[in-house]
Amino acid sequence: MRTTIASLSREIISEADAYLYLENMRWHGETKCPKCLSTDVHYVTPTNGVSRTTAGGSQSARRVWRCTPCRKQFSVLTGTIMHATKISVRTWVMVIFEMCASKNGVAAREIERKYGLCPRTAWHMLHRIREAMSHDDYVLFSGDVVVDEVYIGGNPEFRHANDTREVGIGRGSKKTPVVSVIDVNTHTVRSQVLESVDSKALGDAIRMNVDTATTTLHTDSFRGYLSVGRAMAGHYIVDHKAGIYATDKTNGTNLCENYFAQLKRGLKGTHIHVDPKHLHRYLNEFDYRYSTCELTDSERMADLGTRLAGKLPYAHVIA
Ligand SMILES: [Zn+2]
Incomplete structure (x- = not known):
């Protein structure tokens, strides 16, 4: 059955239902x-058959398991982004679904x-879900790979004089440069913030994302790609300045342009x-949704269920 907000609200009525749902996920x-x-x-x-009494004296629907070899007690939240959470598990499941199903983010x-x-709490919760969406860096791309860079952020010239928020990252930059690497065959994208564009x-x-010996690179004519291009199995360039966006050998950087349009719509429209x-955490989120665009919302939710391990304490996010 297709997962929707309506189906989730029907299926998960109590906190105990939410535990069962998450265990299955x-x-x-x-x-x-x-x-x-x-x-x-x-x-x-539980001793009374229904709920457990917490250290604070309240009743909890937490479902506890015990491991026979290592004798550890655990729940479905142990060792995940939800570890030691005070938010109800029902809320977590609903918000995870919203993050999986909203094209422009939440x-x-x-x-x-x-x-x-x-x-x-809401802000930290979303960052923890973004952590679960982060890249599988251990698999290197090969074959045809498109790379391009984009600049994120408003023009500081139009800022209000009292606006002291941080702008840009890197050497003298006003906007924040981001580079995206897209595997043409799988449409998997990995983006990262750059300190400088050289x-x-x-x-x-x-190099961090591709197997250089088996990869053909597709970029625009920016000089910064020439050196790494020589180390690849092949390098096709389109010259945007000459009005060339594709040739018989390459579709140029169109894949990246499409992705950047989606990314900017989400960042501007939703997150302002x-x-x-x-x-970098927002990039994880947009990369993940783009890379899994072939999946339905239900399939994406199921995939995310296998990626929940890991932690992101609040202190670490604001550090
Ligand atoms: Zn164990």
């Missing part, structure tokens, strides 16, 4: 100990109003202002 019926990965685990039935302000959270920074960003120091 993360473990697909095979509960695994997050510490030793053993499947030799058993459910710990604003923290919106989540705050819809779910009755405080601003800081051969070294661009080369490093490309993104602090450059948090931009």
Whole structure:
């Protein structure tokens, strides 16, 4: 069945339902100990059969498991972005779905109003979901790869004199440069914020993501790509200044242009202002949705369920 906000609200009525839903999302019926990965685990039935009493004396619907080999107790939240959360699991599931299903992203302000959270909690929650959406860097791209850079942020000349928010990252830049590397076959994109736009920074960003021996690079005529292009199996260039956007050998950087249009629409329309120091997390989110655009919302939600491991404490986000 297709997952929608309506189907989720019908399926998840209580907090216990939300735990069950998340367990299915993360473990697909095979509960695994997050510490030793053993499947030799058993459910710990609460003493009154229904709920557990927390250290603070309140009742909790938390579903607790115990691992036989390492004797650790855990729940579906242990070792995930939701570890030690005070937000209800039902809210988490709903917000994760909203993040999976909204093409232009969801604003923290919106989540705050819809779910009755405080601003800081909503903001941190969305960043933790973005953490789950981050790249699988260990798989290198090969074959045809398109690379281009884009500049994010408003023009500082039009700022109000009292506006002291940070602008741009990197050497003397007014906007924040971002480079995106897209695998043509899989339409997987990885973007990163650059400290400067030169051969070294661009080369490093490309080498980090592709297998140079088997990759053909497609870029515009910016000189910064020439050096790294020589190390690749091939390098096709389109000269935008001469009005050439595609040749018989390459479709140029059109894939990147499409992605940048989507990224800018989301950043401008939904998030309005993104602090450059948090931009990399927003890129994770937009990269993830673009890379999984072939999936339905339900499939994307299921995929994200397998990526929940990892932590992002509030102190780490604001550091
Ligand atoms: Zn264990």
